[in-house]
Amino acid sequence: MSKSPRPSPRDLLGEALAGLAQRPARSVLTMLGTVLGTGAFVAILGLTATAAGQIDQRFTALAATEVTVEDIGGADPADTAASFPADAAARIAGLNGVRHAGVYWPVSPSAPRFAATPGAPANQEELAFVAAEPSALAAARPTLRAGRLYDRFHADRGDNVAVLGAAAADRLGITRLDGHPAVFVNDTPYTVLGIIDDVQRMPDLLLSVIIPTGTALRAYQPPHEQRAKMLIETRLGAAALVASQAALALRPDAPERFKVTAPPDPQSLRADVTSDLNSLFLLLAGISLVIGAVGIANTSLVAVLERTNEIGLRRCLGARPVHIATQFLTESTALGLLGGLVGGSVAVAAVVGTAVLRDWTAVLAPWTVAAAPAIGAGVGLVAGVYPALRAAWIEPAAALRR
Amino acid sequence: MTPVISFTGVGLTYPGPPPVRALRDASVTVQPGEYVTVVGPSGSGKSTFLNVAGLLDRPTEGVYELDGVDVSRLRERQRAALRGQRIGFVFQSFHLLQYRTTTENVALARLYAGVPRRQRAMTAVEALDRVGLAHRRDALPLVLSGGERQRVAIARALAQRPSLLLCDEPTGNLDSATAENLLELLDNLCADGLTLVVITHDPQVAARGQRTLTIRDGVLHE
Numbered sequence: 001m002s003k004s005p006r007p008s009p010r011d012l013l014g015e016a017l018a019g020l021a022q023r024p025a026r027s028v029l030t031m032l033g034t035v036l037g038t039g040a041f042v043a044i045l046g047l048t049a050t051a052a053g054q055i056d057q058r059f060t061a062l063a064a065t066e067v068t069v070e071d072i073g074g075a076d077p078a079d080t081a082a083s084f085p086a087d088a089a090a091r092i093a094g095l096n097g098v099r100h101a102g103v104y105w106p107v108s109p110s111a112p113r114f115a116a117t118p119g120a121p122a123n124q125e126e127l128a129f130v131a132a133e134p135s136a137l138a139a140a141r142p143t144l145r146a147g148r149l150y151d152r153f154h155a156d157r158g159d160n161v162a163v164l165g166a167a168a169a170d171r172l173g174i175t176r177l178d179g180h181p182a183v184f185v186n187d188t189p190y191t192v193l194g195i196i197d198d199v200q201r202m203p204d205l206l207l208s209v210i211i212p213t214g215t216a217l218r219a220y221q222p223p224h225e226q227r228a229k230m231l232i233e234t235r236l237g238a239a240a241l242v243a244s245q246a247a248l249a250l251r252p253d254a255p256e257r258f259k260v261t262a263p264p265d266p267q268s269l270r271a272d273v274t275s276d277l278n279s280l281f282l283l284l285a286g287i288s289l290v291i292g293a294v295g296i297a298n299t300s301l302v303a304v305l306e307r308t309n310e311i312g313l314r315r316c317l318g319a320r321p322v323h324i325a326t327q328f329l330t331e332s333t334a335l336g337l338l339g340g341l342v343g344g345s346v347a348v349a350a351v352v353g354t355a356v357l358r359d360w361t362a363v364l365a366p367w368t369v370a371a372a373p374a375i376g377a378g379v380g381l382v383a384g385v386y387p388a389l390r391a392a393w394i395e396p397a398a399a400l401r402r
Numbered sequence: 403m404t405p406v407i408s409f410t411g412v413g414l415t416y417p418g419p420p421p422v423r424a425l426r427d428a429s430v431t432v433q434p435g436e437y438v439t440v441v442g443p444s445g446s447g448k449s450t451f452l453n454v455a456g457l458l459d460r461p462t463e464g465v466y467e468l469d470g471v472d473v474s475r476l477r478e479r480q481r482a483a484l485r486g487q488r489i490g491f492v493f494q495s496f497h498l499l500q501y502r503t504t505t506e507n508v509a510l511a512r513l514y515a516g517v518p519r520r521q522r523a524m525t526a527v528e529a530l531d532r533v534g535l536a537h538r539r540d541a542l543p544l545v546l547s548g549g550e551r552q553r554v555a556i557a558r559a560l561a562q563r564p565s566l567l568l569c570d571e572p573t574g575n576l577d578s579a580t581a582e583n584l585l586e587l588l589d590n591l592c593a594d595g596l597t598l599v600v601i602t603h604d605p606q607v608a609a610r611g612q613r614t615l616t617i618r619d620g621v622l623h624e
Contacts, residue, residue, distance in 0.1 A: 005483055005516040015513070022501040313497045316456070317562070318486015318514035320479050396485075397449075397458040 007323065016330035019303075027335060030299040033292025034339025034379055035346065038372040040285035042347035045368040050355050053363035062141075062200055063263050065099075067243045069230040069250065070259040071223075080224040083257035084250065088230060089135050091249050097238025102136025103230045105223035107216045114209060115184045116172045127168050128208040129185060131216030131223075137163065139233040140201045145169075147177040147194030154193075155212035158219075162190035165206035169195045183209055188219065201231065239263050289375065292339065293383040300332045300387035307391075308398050315396030325392040332384025333377050340376020344369055404470040406566050406597045407432040407455060409622075412464035414450055424450035427464070428622040430615060432599060434565070437592040439611030440601045447620040448601050449570075455599060456568050457485045469565050486514050490559025494571035496551045498543040504530060504554045505539045511561040522561075529557035533587060549580035556587065560596075567591065569600040573607055585610055 020027050069092075071083040084103050085091065092101035107129045114127050134151050142149070150161045162183050164174060174181050174192055182189040190211055199205050230250075234242045243262030247255035304311070311324055348369060355362035407430070414425040424447050432438050442448045453459035454466065457473060466474050468488060473481060490511075498507050508526035509519075517525070530536055533553040543551055552572060559567055572588070573581035585607065592598050600611060608614050616623045 005486070005514065007514050007516050008518070011513055011519060014519075018502065309495075309497050310499060313491075313493075314510075314514070315482070316458070316485060316489075316491045317511055317558075318482055320482045320514075323514060395458070397453045 005318070012323065012326055013330060016327050016334060019327065019331050020334055026299065027338075030295055031292075031335055031339035031342065033288060033295040034336050034376045035292075035343040037285055037287075037289030037292045037343065037379070038340040038376045039343030039347040039350075040281065040288055041375065042344050042364075042368050042372045043350050044281040044285060046347060046351035046362070046364045047354060049363040049365060049368075050351060050360055054360050065234045065236055065239055066201060066263060067232040067234055067239050067246065068261045069232065069246050070261070071227040071229065072257060072259045073227060074254070074257055082222050082224070082228055083254070084228050084230065088250055089133050092230065092232055092242075092246060093135070095242055095245055095249055097235045097242050099233045099235060100135045100139035101230060101232040102133035102139055103213060103228050104130055104132035104136045105213075105216075105228035106226045107131045107211065107220050108223075108225060113184075113186055114168075114172060116174055116181065118184050118187055118189070126207065127171065128204060130205065130208045130210045131213045131220075132205075132210050133213050136231050137205075137210065139231045140199045140205055141233070142196040142199045142205070145195040145197035147192070150193050150212050155214040158214040158217070159212070160188065160190045160215060161193050161212065163194045163196060163210045164192055165199075165208045165210070166195060166197050167206045168209055185209065190215075201233075289379055292336075293379045296332050296335055296380055296383035297386060300328060300384055301390065303331075304328060304387045304391040304394075308394055311391055311394045312396050312398040315394075321392035324394070325388040328388040328391045329381065329384045332387065333380040336380020336383065337373050337377040339380070340373040343376065344372025347372070403434060405431040405433050405467070406436075406469060407599070408465075408467040408470075409454075410465045410467075412454060412461045412466050414454055414459060415462045424620050425454060425461070425622075426620045429464075430622060430624075432566075432597060434597050435592070435595050437588075437598045437610070437612045438600070438615060439608040439613070440599065440615045440617060441603060441605065441608045442617035444603065446617045447622075448603075448617055450620070451617060451622070452568060452570055452601050455566075456489050456491060457481045482514075486511075487562065488565045490556075490562045490564035490567045492552070492555050492559050492567065492569040492572050494574035496543070496548075496555045496575070498551055498554055498558075500543050503540050503542060504535065504546070504557075507543065507554055508558045508561050511558045515562075525561050526557070529561040530554070532560060533557045547580070548576050549583055552576060552580075552584055553587065556584075556591075560591070564596075566597045566599060569598065571602055571604075572600060573602070573604065581607075 073079060073083060089102050092098055112129050134149060134155055137149050145166055149163055154161050164172065164183065169175065172183060174183065174195070177192060177195070181192050183192055190209070196205060232242060232246065239262050243260045246260050247258040251257060314324060348364065351364055352362045354360070409428045409430045412425065412428045413423065416422040416424055428451070440448060440451060450459070454461050457468070461474055465472055468484065473484060476484070499510070505523060505526045508529050509522040512522045512525060527539060530539055533556050535550060535553050535557065538546065538550060543554065546554065569588070573584055576584060588598060588600070589610065600607065602608055613624070
């Protein structure tokens with residue numbers, strides 16, 4: 001007789017679920033807090049991951065391999081000398097990890113007039129006039145619509161050649177190169193070697209008439225009002241290194257004359273975006289989880305008091321306190337679990353819906369989705385402890401009182 | 403023959419302040435198959451007697467043997483097991499789970515004894531047949547009459563296959579015609595060999611028993 005019987009766990013689970021199913025409306029309302037809490041949790045993590053993924057997409061290899069060096073001049077504002085040495089491109093090209101590097105600057109003759117024929121009226125006032133080293137053009141990663149780019153040869157000789165951006169060519173009315181057209185800048189002809197259809201960097205080149213730096217230096221003033229810049233294309237991952245070395249490599253005597261812009265570190269960028277919002281909303285999610293827990297605890301306690309008779313009856317039928325506690329604990333845990341499932345599902349739908357509306361790619365870490373029911377169940381379990389203990393403490397004789 | 407209930411100088415004093423001696427020096431035996439009724443005015447100690455006999459309360463003095471086992475020394479889990487296996491309770495207010503069918507209610511009796519679900523359902527159906535409710539197997543308690551509900555409660559007690567059926571005012575919530583029906587059922591169960599202890603304040607109910615114990619101010623008399 002000393003052996004105590006053991007009800008099967010499946011039967012105890014059945015009893016607990018039957019307890020929940022008895023009052024579906026109340027169960028649903030009790031779940032609400034947990035639904036909101038876990039839903040908020042998953043939605044926040046999902047949305048921030050999605051947004052961060054979006055940033056990652058924009059943060060392409062293109063941006064990660066671009067370094068720009070600006071000539072900011074010396075401390076003395078009257079010092080208008082160009083900071084870039086004549087062999088700037090060669091100096092930078094010697095650095096490890098550099099693919100293309102070239103200087104460019106806006107050429108500023110007084111009131112440039114552009115025309116496709118000599119003596120034509122000035123009607124293209126919006127075009128820019130840019131001097132760029134061939135390697136600067138290469139670093140901009142152009143695709144050509146027609147012809148070719150000028151090269152070192154043209155630059156060294158100072159030939160009067162030009163490359164047109166697609167928009168500039170359209171405005172000038174130059175569409176074909178088989179007649180060797182020229183563009184006239186203040187009536188100085190430049191033979192058009194090529195038309196750039198598109199660039200991946202420096203999109204303002206598309207609206208520009210571009211000539212070699214050698215040509216520009218021969219015909220015009222060196223840059224001083226608008227100072228020269230250098231565009232460097234690095235190998236993937238070398239940008240930070242190149243950026244740290246560029247100024248010294250250009251002018252070991254005066255590295256402070258340059259401002260080097262390196263791409264931001266993608267990891268810190270992502271962290272910046274996510275961390276601020278994340279912590280705030282996760283706090284809110286935490287608060288709603290606590291509210292959910294209080295709701296479950298409250299309802300369970302009321303249910304225990306209401307079901308005193310039932311508990312006494314079960315004790316009379318041979319239930320031990322642990323069976324009673326298990327039943328109520330299972331009920332509250334199941335409530336929390338259900339709440340977590342519903343909340344997680346709603347949140348996944350919300351994240352996917354947002355992504356679809358915004359044309360984003362939904363990014364959801366599987367563990368965040370899987371965590372929702374687990375968190376819900378945990379909340380239910382914790383919330384159910386006190387009511388379950390109260391239930392277990394009820395004396396079986398209570399059932400006999402009417 | 404081993405008596406079902408054997409009280410030897412059993413007493414229960416609820417700790418105060420002030421201490422209440424709800425049951426004093428009770429010595430009584432109930433033999434298998436006996437039909438014993440316990441009467442007394444309210445507050446006399448009937449409930450205490452029931453709680454002690456039903457293993458819901460431990461006596462503070464004396465020895466209580468149930469089926470020859472000294473239960474005052476048993477640990478709580480063993481008392482719970484005995485309660486579920488040896489004693490069938492019938493309450494004045496039925497205590498049915500109102501969202502469960504009669505069969506489920508009756509099947510609950512064997513749940514904590516670890517009996518598999520299917521077997522419990524079979525036992526429940528048999529017990530319902532025995533109390534004449536074969537046609538009410540799938541009904542919810544809400545649609546049953548008071549007499550039918552008490553029969554379900556008795557079926558639940560029977561499903562435990564108890565040595566002792568402990569009834570607390572079983573007819574207290576029933577009208578007299580229904581009560582008569584129910585008492586006939588109890589008579590029949592007794593005739594089948596079941597041991598019955600019925601606690602009541604109704605002299606007519608008390609008269610049905612083979613023996614009547616009177617309790618007054620915590621003191622039990624034959």
